Amino acid sequence: MPNSFAASRLLLASGSPRRAALLAQIAVPFSQVTPAVPEQRQAGESPQDYIQRLAHDKAEAGLQLTDESNAGLWSLGADTLVLAGDRVLEKPRDFADFESMMRALSGTEHSVLTALCLRSTERQFSRQVETRVRFRHLTTTQIDAYWRTGEPADKAGGYGIQGLGAALVESISGSYSNVVGLPLEALVPMLEHAAIPYWCESYWQEADS
Numbered sequence: 001m002p003n004s005f006a007a008s009r010l011l012l013a014s015g016s017p018r019r020a021a022l023l024a025q026i027a028v029p030f031s032q033v034t035p036a037v038p039e040q041r042q043a044g045e046s047p048q049d050y051i052q053r054l055a056h057d058k059a060e061a062g063l064q065l066t067d068e069s070n071a072g073l074w075s076l077g078a079d080t081l082v083l084a085g086d087r088v089l090e091k092p093r094d095f096a097d098f099e100s101m102m103r104a105l106s107g108t109e110h111s112v113l114t115a116l117c118l119r120s121t122e123r124q125f126s127r128q129v130e131t132r133v134r135f136r137h138l139t140t141t142q143i144d145a146y147w148r149t150g151e152p153a154d155k156a157g158g159y160g161i162q163g164l165g166a167a168l169v170e171s172i173s174g175s176y177s178n179v180v181g182l183p184l185e186a187l188v189p190m191l192e193h194a195a196i197p198y199w200c201e202s203y204w205q206e207a208d209s
């Protein structure tokens with residue numbers, strides 16, 4: 001079978017070790033940079049528009065940061081937030097902020113939204129994914145103890161479903177990897193459009209023959 005396929009290269013524009021682990025899980029070769037993009041919602045900006053803007057700005061900042069040639073290079077930015085009713089929950093600033101998040105999430109269902117932006121100097125693919133998560137009723141003892149583990153500090157909504165936070169969850173509807181920060185079900189078709197390899201490289205070799 002002739003194989004003239006030339007793979008694109010991927011830059012993960014994120015400091016998140018969880019996003020790196022999810023890319024590694026499906027054997028995507030990538031390098032990683034951590035762009036400094038200020039996370040501040042503008043007046044009147046919807047949560048959906050906000051995270052899409054941040055995903056775009058992270059991807060764009062990734063392209064600016066690299067000193068590699070940009071030919072064939074794609075940059076991936078992502079942003080995750082938790083939406084409890086119309087209340088936006090990002091990373092907790094301190095214990096009081098975390099505690100009020102846990103009280104808002106306790107015994108109810110919320111949304112986890114992740115926006116993706118895969119960008120080259122010439123093209124861009126964007127997607128957004130929503131997962132519904134229902135929390136158990138949380139006691140004050142559980143909330144205090146979970147904070148002391150240190151896990152909530154760098155997580156949107158103040159919890160990590162992939163860690164100790166799994167014990168807070170009653171049910172989940174939709175993509176699990178979306179909650180962790182990188183929805184693989186949405187990402188894989190984007191990788192295919194951009195000819196970025198993952199374990200199934202034969203996909204393009206067949207398309208190319």
Ligand SMILES: Cc1cn([C@H]2C[C@H](O)[C@@H](COP(=O)(O)OP(=O)(O)OP(=O)(O)O)O2)c(=O)[nH]c1=O
Nearest residue numbers: 014015016079080155156159160161179180181
């Ligand atoms: C709800 C939830 C969020 N999170 C994480 C995903 C994101 O990494 C983080 C939300 O913050 P983000 O600002 O989306 O990402 P980040 O600051 O970790 O990384 P970067 O901006 O450099 O890309 O919360 C979990 O790991 N598990 C969970 O269950």
